[in-house]
Amino acid sequence: MPKPLVLIGAGEFAQIACEYFEHDSEHDVVAFSVERDYLAQPRLADRPVVVYETLEAHYPPAEVDVFVAVPASQLNRLRTRLYRDAKRRGYRFATYVSSRAFVWRNAEVGENSFIFEGNVVQPFVRIGNNCVLWSG
Template sequence: MKKLIIFGLTDAAELALYYFSNDSDYQVEAFAVDPAYMPADKRFKGFPVVGFDEVPRIYPPDCYVFFVALGYSRLNQIRKEKYLAVKALGYEMVSYISSRASVLTEDIGDNCFILEDNTIQPFVRIGNNVTMWSGNHVGHHSCIEDHCFLASHVVVSGRVTIRESCFVGVNATLRDHVTIGANCIIGAGTLILEDAAAEGVYVGQGTERSRVPSTRVRNI
């Protein structure tokens, strides 16, 4: 069983601790964080916390593996920067792929976080440092490039390409054969029927409040 260091102290790190501890062959040993964010007691969820600058000395790369547990802040750039910093230190980066996901491809990069109920069809390619929250569908021959974040219940149809560092919100739908340019934000509930140029922001329409108050609705 390989010994694992997790970077981060956010909710994402707590979730990574849960998933790796309960559904993987890795043993969590400690957490790492930038020194400015070091907790006073140097502990997190019962585990030691070390400054990132001290990690190679205390937990050397030849004995430990690493996972960066960060969200999509600054359109995935913070997670990307820390991923590259850990790689530069010589650590093996590991992925978590839920045993409750239907994964029919082996072409998945490192430092990926793929949660339960994802369906990933044959011939899909997933890059490095990709987060896929629960319940997404990724159709055949699609490609999700490095540093992307897919929230829950996204539908990616067949032969879709999502370029680097995109965010795709809950319940978004991407038609087959479209390409999403790098650094796009695809908002919750969005329907994409054609290619999306790089750095685009696509926002779905929210439901408006009815003029009728709930106290006047008779059938509920």
């Protein structure tokens, strides 16, 4: 059974992450979430966009995983701030590893990380939390 997932963010990377999680993972994207000041539309990709500050009221931490799907804005400070805040609020984080990436059996990948297709993660590699590995 798919795990419900809320994507924090509603920009281009969040839409890309939605496609990958929906079609190449065990997660079902149920909503997007953005900070109140950035709420531009009530729905995106046929899913609700909820205010981040009230996320627990709509999607409690015990019921969903989250993924912070914002780009490397401000040298990753924005993604780091949202990641730390969601962690403080008790959310569990999804990690996406493309079925078309090569990840060695003893490699370690942290939470809230995203590994696109075409990446090679060799033996003994440790990828930390909140990382994005683009390819191409």
